[in-house]
Amino acid sequence: MPKxxxxxxxxxxxxxxxxxxxxxxxxxxxxxxxxxxLSAVFFLGGSFAKPQNFLNILNNxxxxxxxSCGMSIVMITGGIDxxxxxxxxLVCMTCAVNLEQQGGNIFTVVLIGLGIGLAFGVxxxxxxxxxxxxxFIISLAGMFFAKGMTTIVSKEPIRVxxxxxLAVKDTRITVPGLGAPNKLGVYIPAYVEVGVVIxxxxxxxxxxxxxxxxxxRSFYAVGGNNQSANMLGINVRRTKFLAHVLCSLLxxxxxxxxxxHVGSGDVANGAGDEMNAIASSIIGGTLLTGGVxxxxxxxxxxxxxxxxxxxxxxxxFDEAWWSNITVAAMLCLFLVIQSIVLLRxxxx
Amino acid sequence: xxxxxxxxxRGICKYFPGVxxxxxxxxxxxxxxxxxxxxxxxxxxxTLIKVLTGVYPKDGGEVHIKGIEGAAxxxxxxxxxxxxxxxxxxxxxxxPNLTVAENMYIGRTKGAAANWKMMNSGAxxxxxxxxIPASPKQQLxxxxxxxxxxxxxxxxVDMECKVLILDEPTSSLDEQEVVKLFGLMRDLKAKGVGIxxxxxxxxxxxxxxxxxTVLRDGQLVGEYVIEDLPRVQLVSKMLGKELDDMADIKGxxxxxxxxxxxxxxxxxxxxxxxxxxxxxxxxxxxxxxNGFTGLLGSGRSECVRAIFGADRVTGGAxxxxxxxxxxxxxxxxxxxGVGYLPEDRKGDGIVGDLSVRENIILAxxxxxxFFRPFSRAQAEAFADEYIKLLEIKTASADTPIKSLSGGNQxxxxxARWLLTDPKYLILDEPTRxxxxxxKIEIQKLVLKLAAEGKSVTFISSEIDxxxxxxxxxxxxxxxxxxxELRDADLTQAKIMxxxxxxxxx
Numbered sequence: 001m002p003k004x005x006x007x008x009x010x011x012x013x014x015x016x017x018x019x020x021x022x023x024x025x026x027x028x029x030x031x032x033x034x035x036x037x038l039s040a041v042f043f044l045g046g047s048f049a050k051p052q053n054f055l056n057i058l059n060n061x062x063x064x065x066x067x068s069c070g071m072s073i074v075m076i077t078g079g080i081d082x083x084x085x086x087x088x089x090l091v092c093m094t095c096a097v098n099l100e101q102q103g104g105n106i107f108t109v110v111l112i113g114l115g116i117g118l119a120f121g122v123x124x125x126x127x128x129x130x131x132x133x134x135x136f137i138i139s140l141a142g143m144f145f146a147k148g149m150t151t152i153v154s155k156e157p158i159r160v161x162x163x164x165x166l167a168v169k170d171t172r173i174t175v176p177g178l179g180a181p182n183k184l185g186v187y188i189p190a191y192v193e194v195g196v197v198i199x200x201x202x203x204x205x206x207x208x209x210x211x212x213x214x215x216x217r218s219f220y221a222v223g224g225n226n227q228s229a230n231m232l233g234i235n236v237r238r239t240k241f242l243a244h245v246l247c248s249l250l251x252x253x254x255x256x257x258x259x260x261h262v263g264s265g266d267v268a269n270g271a272g273d274e275m276n277a278i279a280s281s282i283i284g285g286t287l288l289t290g291g292v293x294x295x296x297x298x299x300x301x302x303x304x305x306x307x308x309x310x311x312x313x314x315x316x317f318d319e320a321w322w323s324n325i326t327v328a329a330m331l332c333l334f335l336v337i338q339s340i341v342l343l344r345x346x347x348x
Numbered sequence: 349x350x351x352x353x354x355x356x357x358r359g360i361c362k363y364f365p366g367v368x369x370x371x372x373x374x375x376x377x378x379x380x381x382x383x384x385x386x387x388x389x390x391x392x393x394x395t396l397i398k399v400l401t402g403v404y405p406k407d408g409g410e411v412h413i414k415g416i417e418g419a420a421x422x423x424x425x426x427x428x429x430x431x432x433x434x435x436x437x438x439x440x441x442x443x444p445n446l447t448v449a450e451n452m453y454i455g456r457t458k459g460a461a462a463n464w465k466m467m468n469s470g471a472x473x474x475x476x477x478x479x480i481p482a483s484p485k486q487q488l489x490x491x492x493x494x495x496x497x498x499x500x501x502x503x504x505v506d507m508e509c510k511v512l513i514l515d516e517p518t519s520s521l522d523e524q525e526v527v528k529l530f531g532l533m534r535d536l537k538a539k540g541v542g543i544x545x546x547x548x549x550x551x552x553x554x555x556x557x558x559x560x561t562v563l564r565d566g567q568l569v570g571e572y573v574i575e576d577l578p579r580v581q582l583v584s585k586m587l588g589k590e591l592d593d594m595a596d597i598k599g600x601x602x603x604x605x606x607x608x609x610x611x612x613x614x615x616x617x618x619x620x621x622x623x624x625x626x627x628x629x630x631x632x633x634x635x636x637x638n639g640f641t642g643l644l645g646s647g648r649s650e651c652v653r654a655i656f657g658a659d660r661v662t663g664g665a666x667x668x669x670x671x672x673x674x675x676x677x678x679x680x681x682x683x684x685g686v687g688y689l690p691e692d693r694k695g696d697g698i699v700g701d702l703s704v705r706e707n708i709i710l711a712x713x714x715x716x717x718f719f720r721p722f723s724r725a726q727a728e729a730f731a732d733e734y735i736k737l738l739e740i741k742t743a744s745a746d747t748p749i750k751s752l753s754g755g756n757q758x759x760x761x762x763a764r765w766l767l768t769d770p771k772y773l774i775l776d777e778p779t780r781x782x783x784x785x786x787k788i789e790i791q792k793l794v795l796k797l798a799a800e801g802k803s804v805t806f807i808s809s810e811i812d813x814x815x816x817x818x819x820x821x822x823x824x825x826x827x828x829x830x831x832e833l834r835d836a837d838l839t840q841a842k843i844m845x846x847x848x849x850x851x852x853x
Binding site for chain 1: 381401403425427429435438440441442443444445446447450451454455457459460462464470487489503830
């Protein structure tokens with residue numbers, strides 16, 4: 001890795017430019033994910049070698065991918081939002097009630113999901129950006145509020161029977177060329193769910209937003225140094241506000257995708273997903289201190305996190321605490337790698 | 349508005365809790381002039397600029413800008429930019445995590461898209477024309493402080509502005525870069541841009557400026573055409589008193605002959621650190637003042653940081669009073685009676701949100717151990733003693749140190765180390781970015797400390813300051829100690845020659 005900028009003894013520039021911190025951490029994340037997955041394929045073989053196994057990670061985590069991307073954006077501006085898991089849960093429950101008891105349809109479900117997300121985003125964003133309240137505290141309040149509201153909407157789990165909805169939920173989009181024959185020799189095509197397509201679209205859109213728009217770059221500037229950003233003529237309050245709105249809106253969308261995947265409303269839906277989202281962002285190279293991060297990295301962060309979980313369970317340690325402990329170890333490992341790499345660079 | 353003026357400020361007032369930072373200040377800037385804003389620390393220069401650029405809201409007065417009807421409403425830096433005012437602040441106000449090009453364009457481009465191609469090529473051109481050794485795609489944080497400052501200047505001058513404000517832009521630049529900057533300022537002046545220039549270097553004022561406005565204690569002293577105001581008068585106006593002790597501090601104090609026989613207080617041999625300095629030898633005796641000199645980036649600071657253990661030492665040995673000691677971290681050095689006033693006051697020196705009192709007792713508290721805190725009364729006694737002794741201007745000992753002016757902050761850090769009663773004190777650029785009055789006070793203090801039998805290493809970018817205080821100078825070039833000058837060799841010409849170092853090759 002080139003370190004810093006090299007100047008020869010006449011003071012001329014040598015034509016090498018160091019990678020930015022964001023890209024460096026992204027590279028590390030991608031490399032680690034591939035090492036992880038390939039070694040699983042190599043040593044554990046079996047199910048890991050099947051493409052469908054990989055696609056199932058996507059199928060099961062479409063919602064988490066969207067949540068984590070939103071989380072990364074807030075983290076890039078130097079904030080955090082721990083209400084997203086509870087918002088997911090609230091969205092699922094409200095959508096289930098709407099479909100089953102109020103005769104709603106897919107259109108109203110989408111509207112409800114995004115509406116709830118937007119409402120949380122506007123309130124939290126306003127309090128953070130304009131009143132200068134710590135985002136952690138505000139979103140903690142948001143989390144409790146969303147959890148409470150979920151129980152008010154319904155205490156009982158609600159299973160969805162709406163046919164139009166189930167049709168969308170069970171739609172399998174075939175991925176050509178990745179199928180494999182089963183034990184009886186029948187060719188089973190590989191598939192992804194509708195949610196995955198939406199999640200991937202979100203990742204691509206957000207990647208472009210962060211890279212090629214003024215708003216996206218403002219997120220980085222504010223996270224890098226918000227006083228400087230202000231002096232550079234960036235509207236820091238508006239930028240922070242929009243980051244929170246975007247994050248909660250994505251939490252709403254994540255809730256819709258979660259609902260689409262499980263097809264029921266339950267107070268336990270999305271429990272702990274805010275922590276998974278933070279973990280994925282960090283593994284994906286987003287720094288808690290702000291200013292550095294990338295949604296592409298976050299995408300790989302989600303994949304790495306769940307690959308590890310799968311490896312643990314396929315080794316026979318099925319209990320939840322084993323995967324928790326492994327995730328903890330992985331997080332530590334990543335934080336250590338990141339800080340070593342950044343320290344080495346900045347020390348020269 | 350006056351004929352030819354681009355900017356008029358009338359009756360500007362600004363109050364901070366307990367302080368009248370600006371009181372009824374008028375300021376006029378004309379087209380195509382370079383106007384110096386002078387004053388001691390705490391005179392209100394930075395406050396005036398921050399009011400003008402919308403960083404602080406003003407408590408009274410009006411701002412008129414050419415081309416804008418009525419009083420201009422500037423409530424944020426964005427407004428100031430839109431009104432044609434571009435600013436380079438004293439502290440670097442760029443984002444270290446973005447690239448050089450982005451830092452130059454962010455916040456002032458139109459449209460929703462970030463056009464990387466335009467930014468990179470535009471930035472590349474400007475960087476090249478100004479000779480700044482940075483690449484547009486490089487992350488700003490990986491550039492040196494001087495380059496970052498030049499990038500900030502490049503950003504400001506590239507904006508189509510009517511008013512350009514330079515708040516101490518030269519404090520981290522070396523001579524060549526200053527020359528480049530002055531060339532740039534003259535070009536802009538020829539184009540009719542009005543430039544407000546704040547600096548502590550008198551030479552620079554007389555080199556480029558047309559007019560001077562002097563502030564003192566938040567009030568306007570007067571506006572002068574440069575030809576009508578000789579240096580001595582300028583200084584006395586800034587200080588508000590006749591200044592006769594500028595001439596020769598050393599003569600006044602009397603240079604005590606230093607006894608260089610005997611065991612040195614501190615002796616380093618072959619010392620080098622991971623900051624990349626070549627192994628160097630160094631020694632200092634009781635009651636001696638010596639210094640490191642060299643151009644910016646020559647390794648002056650790195651040497652003393654290695655002695656203090658602030659960088660990781662990779663080789664060499666240090667003896668204190670003839671005994672070999674291991675200094676691996678600053679606390680080790682402090683226990684040996686070494687104090688270090690760092691170059692980067694804001695980053696390494698002050699703890700901004702703590703009070704003046706807490707900042708002063710910090711080092712002594714660390715040496716005593718955190719589990720044996722000083723009583724409130726004791727801490728207050730210490731703080732009050734040094735606030736009085738060093739004439740620190742603060743509302744009270746409980747004021748957060750960040751609200752003090754630069755020179756007073758520096759005095760607090762000095763107080764912090766004096767309180768630990770060190771036998772060897774390292775002062776790295778103690779006079780940087782502070783006013784002349786305080787500079788002289790600090791130089792006097794250094795000589796006084798030496799007379800009391802303490803050893804001091806003094807580093808300054810201004811050679812005449814070093815000449816006034818030091819009896820021995822280590823000259824650094826390219827991170828290597830290239831010479832040592834003492835006694836009769838201590839002349840400006842000789843030092844310059846050694847720094848330039850033509851005769852060696």
